Amino acid sequence: MAFTETILHWYAENGRDLPWRRTRDPYAVWLSEIILQQTRVAQGWSYWERFMAHFPTVEALASAPEDEVLRLWQGLGYYSRARNLHAAARQIVALGGFPGTLEGIRALKGVGDYTAAAIGSIAFGLPAAVVDGNVYRVLARYFGLATPVGTTAAKKEFTELAQRLLPADEPAAFNQGMMDFGATCCTPVNPACMTCPLQPSCQAFATGRVELLPVKKTSAKPVERHLTYVYVRVDGATAIRRRGPGDIWQGLWEPWLTEEVPDGARQVVRDFKHQLTHRTLLTDFYLWEPPVRPPLPEGYVWIEEAELDRYAKPRLVELLLEKL
Numbered sequence: 001m002a003f004t005e006t007i008l009h010w011y012a013e014n015g016r017d018l019p020w021r022r023t024r025d026p027y028a029v030w031l032s033e034i035i036l037q038q039t040r041v042a043q044g045w046s047y048w049e050r051f052m053a054h055f056p057t058v059e060a061l062a063s064a065p066e067d068e069v070l071r072l073w074q075g076l077g078y079y080s081r082a083r084n085l086h087a088a089a090r091q092i093v094a095l096g097g098f099p100g101t102l103e104g105i106r107a108l109k110g111v112g113d114y115t116a117a118a119i120g121s122i123a124f125g126l127p128a129a130v131v132d133g134n135v136y137r138v139l140a141r142y143f144g145l146a147t148p149v150g151t152t153a154a155k156k157e158f159t160e161l162a163q164r165l166l167p168a169d170e171p172a173a174f175n176q177g178m179m180d181f182g183a184t185c186c187t188p189v190n191p192a193c194m195t196c197p198l199q200p201s202c203q204a205f206a207t208g209r210v211e212l213l214p215v216k217k218t219s220a221k222p223v224e225r226h227l228t229y230v231y232v233r234v235d236g237a238t239a240i241r242r243r244g245p246g247d248i249w250q251g252l253w254e255p256w257l258t259e260e261v262p263d264g265a266r267q268v269v270r271d272f273k274h275q276l277t278h279r280t281l282l283t284d285f286y287l288w289e290p291p292v293r294p295p296l297p298e299g300y301v302w303i304e305e306a307e308l309d310r311y312a313k314p315r316l317v318e319l320l321l322e323k324l
């Protein structure tokens with residue numbers, strides 16, 4: 001597979017030489033993965049060396065008092081990681097050795113899917129693909145995948161894809177290659193597309209979507225949206241339309257929604273605030289009473305004002321009509 005080979009080749013030439021990469025001792029690998037969970041390599045490096053010097057084996061770590069472990073951890077933050085590390089060391093000793101299966105590794109305190117795959121592949125050669133932010137980004141761009149990251153669908157899709165690409169005989173090099181490649185070449189901002197070995201077959205590059213991928217899940221934080229409604233009144237008639245699919249209020253009726261307020265329209269309310277689940281609507285509402293019926297944009301119909309009650313309207317429109 002061209003993708004896999006390119007990553008392996010790239011890693012062989014550009015992979016970072018890190019001390020825990022020179023060993024397959026599961027203890028040393030596990031320690032590095034826990035330290036790097038929320039810490040950058042540059043900072044984590046000295047801590048890893050300090051821990052290895054102080055507790056050269058999992059037994060040494062397990063039998064140390066917690067205070068000592070926490071003291072050594074000082075400066076790394078997220079002390080729950082240190083406590084989990086200590087607890088997991090005792091788990092491992094109780095098991096009689098480091099577990100050699102993915103399920104066994106995953107059952108250690110403080111180890112999630114990602115860390116289990118990393119340790120499993122590096123220390124035991126298990127064919128388990130790691131999927132972190134770097135991997136999401138590289139795959140989304142290279143294969144042109146727009147599934148929003150952070151969704152269950154994306155987790156499934158990207159994990160399956162990474163798993164398919166993973167070479168069974170070199171899982172560690174592939175996993176580490178993906179992470180290094182994402183961290184140094186296919187970076188979040190200003191990726192090095194011009195020198196990237198994947199560029200000739202990269203979908204995002206070919207279609208000019210490098211900046212648009214990966215797609216982020218839209219935040220649940222309400223966003224603001226501005227609307228301008230004009231209530232047209234001519235001889236007891238008004239213009240409304242039924243909202244189409246693909247947006248809020250599908251099938252409900254509304255007055256003339258426009259961006260250009262006609263001359264002579266009178267403002268009834270300004271920035272009227274209405275809260276929906278995922279957005280805040282701020283509406284300007286105008287009343288316009290031209291002498292004759294103006295031409296209407298497509299989709300609008302004239303109805304008698306007296307009939308307005310018979311049309312289902314969004315709550316916002318009802319509130320606006322009350323202001324007339």
Ligand code: SF4
Pocket residue numbers: 138141142185186187191192193194196197198199202203204205210
């Ligand atoms: S060409 Fe650019 S976007 Fe595509 S994989 Fe390479 S660095 Fe990433």
